Amino acid sequence: MSNSLNPVLEQIETNFEGSIERLQSFLQIPSISTNPEFKTEVRRCAEHVTNELSAIGLDATLHDTIGHPMVVATDDSAGPDAPRVLYYGHYDVQPVEPLDEWEHEPFAGVVVDGPRGKRFVARGAADDKGQLMTFIEAIRAWKEVHGSLPVRVVILLEGEEESGSESLVPFLTEHKEELQADTCIVCDTSMWDVDTPAITSRLRGIVYVEATLHGPSHDLHSGGYGGAVVNPANALAKILGQLHDEEGRIQIEGFYDDVQEVSAEQVAQWNNLGDADALTLEGSGAKATFGEKGYSTLERLWSRPTCDINGLLAGYTGEGAKTVIGAKAMAKISCRLVAHQKPESIVNALFAFLESRTPVGCHWEFKNFGASPAIAVPTESPWLAAASEALSTIFPNPAVLIGTGGSIPVVGEFQEILGIDTVMVGFSLDDDLIHAPNEKFEVSCFHRGILSQAAILEAYANITP
């Protein structure tokens, strides 16, 4: 390690208790972007992080949008010839329901003991507050030790990642110059395991819709009308039950038209990473893996599209029995997409699948919650190689190249609007319960994450863009 980096790493060690406390304060702000009742809290969270970035010495600004604020912070102390790096994170979080399944209040920001040592348990701990704090804390340490950074930096923090990112594209377009950079780091991905860092090169895309089947004009007594008119809940189940065949293949017409098989070499590399089935079962608490026949778990997660029911609501769902035929039945449905699938075509095909099965006398109400294509980032770039090497100096095991089943639409927007390729490096684990009750982030991941970000800053200083 160089003479510049070593004191920074020491500073991170010395100040790590402070880093923990700062993340705790950040986690205590309930920045739930999808629920309008929390709008003020989301803004308070944006103000909080803007103030933090200013305090570190960055030029930080909160930008209002039609939705939640964007935070932009820059530091050009490395001088005009240094590479410029764009960092992206999001300070908003998912809703917390079902609240009664949380073992700790989701916005208390607690640190508790776990099987791998201390952990943060809070909504947003891993997704994405704990992750984005790794680069903020690394930058803080560099500034504290050297008064400057080894590269130029622009940080973009979004408050709408969990609620559709409606302001993102207009904002990127409007602030294209200010956000210009040579490379980008998105810190919203996972490691392979607790000792093995990873760079993610494949992301699935997503479409997400809500479909409500309407039948009778009002809820009916199931005695008085059962068997005489359509029950939308029965019909919805019948229709959704046809989404997959017995092999787990999706039956939406044209769904696989643009899907390409990945190479045998790629599959072999993934399957050599380790026991993905064991990790999946451990992370999910499922008792068996399940899915499309003929593909391994990693192939299914990283290279095969899905169609999942994310929500179902019909009739009476409270305690006890109510003999009702609901007037309508609702499903939230999303498809994870792989490279070359066109989101708009998939949404249309899904709607057509449903429409073509509409029972007589019924009709659908559709909502579309946005779509983004899958991403494959170039794996031969010097930025990716340098980040990989930096990670390997901090962790016990060298960094590996992985895919992810999730979607990070911003990576596509950066490529399309800003012309910047992203290096996706993150420090969460598959069992971090992202989007679920008891979301957590290992303190050791936070710790090594900050050290890694400090090392990447230095590694990037040596690259000529």
Add this chain to the structure above:
Amino acid sequence: MSNSLNPVLEQIETNFEGSIERLQSFLQIPSISTNPEFKTEVRRCAEHVTNELSAIGLDATLHDTIGHPMVVATDDSAGPDAPRVLYYGHYDVQPVEPLDEWEHEPFAGVVVDGPRGKRFVARGAADDKGQLMTFIEAIRAWKEVHGSLPVRVVILLEGEEESGSESLVPFLTEHKEELQADTCIVCDTSMWDVDTPAITSRLRGIVYVEATLHGPSHDLHSGGYGGAVVNPANALAKILGQLHDEEGRIQIEGFYDDVQEVSAEQVAQWNNLGDADALTLEGSGAKATFGEKGYSTLERLWSRPTCDINGLLAGYTGEGAKTVIGAKAMAKISCRLVAHQKPESIVNALFAFLESRTPVGCHWEFKNFGASPAIAVPTESPWLAAASEALSTIFPNPAVLIGTGGSIPVVGEFQEILGIDTVMVGFSLDDDLIHAPNEKFEVSCFHRGILSQAAILEAYANITP
């Protein structure tokens, strides 16, 4: 009409405004029996009606049970040789959700204008507070005019009809002597149409279960796990989608084993009653009838069993998008049964249907909310003939004999425990929105119902048991 009845009918006319106000007060008590939060209100409702019956001059008692109270009121002023008539009704009501679909507060007890004149709009207006008030108000008028009743009367009012009637069988068993009667009137059924009264001779039975399919140990991110482990919502839809074939036949093994076809004469009589499809569409607001192929709407409602999903809940059901794979998915399912089907066998067959389709690594949690067999009452009894004749003197059209798709388990319990056959005569209409938002009861039905009950009281006095 006799000299005894005429002044009673006149008294009902004179006091009808008072009858309306008394029903309004009764409707203003939110006696929702299925929700423990309303336990005090259910009891208050029982006290209210007990006081009403005492005020009329009956010997009325509130009996506590392990659930909600039973109210029993007797009047033996007709002397020991007069026939004794058991009246049954229930003072509890269904929940009101979805509350935002009500045009009037469900417990305000309003009377508003409608296409057929004034109507009560309230939860319980037709089911069953408005109905049971027809015999209470008829008894009131008889007592006011004559100081006595033409027959001996015992009234049983239950507070658990909408929540499983757990206290009913123990109570009937314990109070068998006090409840002994020569015949019974249950007033929880419908007319054929607004001008045509009806006596119901066939009731469907019911089984009602809740089935929850458990998969992963916690909610998962649909990106991180979609395609790798089972999604209980997908699996539930696939399983429930198999409950019916394309002809609307239920696919549960053995489901139809004990079902008998009704006679061609019976079917012809039903199909001659009128345009049942039009009434069904009008009452339901559905745009088409729907159901098992090969049967008319009335055959399906009165002589064919059903399997209906009454509730569905899985994953995220709030506003917007949440990319979650829920750890579990729940369905409430009921089957309406016809004569000779055995409720316990049907519940077991339904559970077996679900169990046999359990995805690898998943398990079911089952709840059983009670069961009751279908009922066919004797149509040749003098009580039924007398009631039919009395109804025909009050309404423009003569009374008709019908079935109903609903279930009234108490009719079976009266037969089994007390040895009493029931005459089911009620004054609600198919479009009364029972169990749904904006439940209503026509003031004209209430009016003619009271007059009819007064006439039945006299008609019954002339029968020698």
